Structure formats: C-alpha cells, structure tokens
Amino acid sequence: MSQAPLPLRTLFCIGVNQNFFDATAEEAKAVWAAFSQMMSGIGKLPGVRVLGNLDDDRSMVGPSLNWPWTTYVLADVPDLDTVHAACNLFRTTPVGDGAYKLWKYCRVEARVGRELVIPD
Template sequence: MSEKKALRVLFCMGINQNFFDAPREEQLQVWAAFSAMWNGIHDLPGVEVFGNMDDDQSMVGPSTGYPWTTYLLADVPDIETVHAACNLFRTTPVGEGTYKLWRYCKVEARTGRELIIQRA
C-alpha cells in the first residue's frame, strides 16, 4: 500500500470592503483576529507551512477574488484539515462583539499536490 501524500494547499485570502469601512479600533480588532486565524492554521495537526506572500503594497482596496491580498502555502494532511483551516474564518471572533473574521475577509483554498519534475 502506498503512503498517503499530503495535499499542497495555497490559501488565498482577500480583505473585503467591511474592513475598509470599519473604524480604526475595529480594524485593529480584525488584525488581531486575523493573526489568531493565521496562527491557528500553523497550529493545526500535520500542517507544514512553507511560506506566505502579501500583496498589500501593490494592491490597493478590497479583494473580491484574484488577485488576492495575501497567500499562505502549506502541506496539509487531508481535506478535513483544509476545511478546518477555512472554518477558522467562520469561528474566529473579532473583538468582544458578535462578528467573526469572515465578515472582513475571505479565503479560497486551492488544493492539489506537489509537482515533482523527473530529471532526465
């Protein structure tokens, strides 16, 4: 039996207009929630994060799709863990209010596998 390979996942994250419309104090709470979500992905069992890229200097305004605001590339053990990472957007609270992180940003998980090029 072959060993189960990890999924290679590119988490594409976009900040939406609600963030830009929020007062500064609320934006700071969103940033704290975003940090908690980000660390939560790193802390999921079996997740190996390779790196990230932030597009905030060359992209201005909300991101409703490509190009995204920021990206995180990781190997993830299974699709359930991918779903758990995405669910952090639904469950991570922003400040003491009723809003969760997904009010201010979104995620799309592009899931595939590592591309291995054979040398001739």
C-alpha cells in the same frame, strides 16, 4: 507495507473585503488581532506545515473581490478535512467582543493540489 499518503499542497488565497476598509481604527485593530489568531491557527492544525506566505498589500489597494488576492498562505496539509478546518477558522475566529467573526472582513478560497515534481 503501504506508504503514507502525500500531503495536499494547498494555497489559501485570502481577500480583504470592504468591511475592513469601512471599520473604525479600533475595529480594524481587533480584526488584525483575529487575523493573527487565524494565521497561527492554520499552522497549529494537526499535520499542517506552513511553507510560506505572500502579502500583496503594497501593490494592491482596496478590497479583493477575487483574483488577485490580498495575501496567500502555502501549506502542506494532510487531508481535505484539515483544509476545510483551516477555512472554517474564518467562520469561527471572533473579532473583538465576538459579535462578528473574521469572515465579515475577509474571505478565503483554498486551491488544493500536489507538489509538482519534475522527473529526472
């Protein structure tokens, strides 16, 4: 009897880029709605268990071009295809009327590993 594979411990590192900061108030509101949809979408992917998130927007001002990122989502994900599907939400989630997708305003990088277990 084989044991089910361990989930991939995945840290989704999300950076907000300059396009968001250049957006009108109406456009920024549409970005927030799309961002909320994307965050919910990660948690709804089959087999994904979101463990938590961290928002660094109070101590980091302006766009994040690389580390440190603006916000992070830590999740257990069943496989690499699902990690890719979560990242793809940035490419496919429409903002406002759908002329642009979320990746115009923010970016994502997924770090994939495993849960660190300290042996007894």
